[in-house]
Amino acid sequence: MKNVVIALIALVLIGGGYYLYTQQDAAPENTDNNGAAGIQQTGDETGMPVVPEGPAGETGSGTNVPDMVAVREFTVSGSSFAFAPATMTVKKGETVRVTFKNTSGTHDWVLDEFNAKTKVLSAGQQEVVEFVADKAGSFEYYCSVGKHREMGMKGTLTVTE
Secondary structure, three states: OHHHHHHHHHHHHHHHHHHHHHHHHOOOOOEOOOOOEOOOOOOOOOOOOOOOOOOOOEOOOOOEOOOOOOEEEEEEEEEOOEEEOOEEEEEOOOEEEEEEEEOOOEEOOEEHHHOEEOOOEEOOOEEEEEEEOOOOEEEEEEOOOOOOOOOOOEEEEEEEO
């Protein structure tokens, strides 16, 4: 009788774990117009950042306010030796905000050319980094944990003129 109770408890735990695992994987991902999964952008339907209209630093009341800066936001997921998305494109001079969400294992997000990096995060943790893309080119971002970069955990940020 004791073995039957233990077997039933084990079966319930395994079934519950499987249910939670499949529910986590079933969460819908955001996609851009090019089908790149995992990107979350703030902007209009063209993908351009939303910037208030009118002269910078002015409101309708005639009161000066600080200039509004366009911010491009991306959500990058880190999993078993991969980033999603593996590519991001911004314009030179834009402020870039990356929310790195680690979905499994232990990972970080590093972009050397802009001195942008997160702490090493455990599964389920996230961190936000922000920087100004002040030079044009293609730049590799990667995970610096162990040999994750060599195992393919990298992506590309392209900054256009």
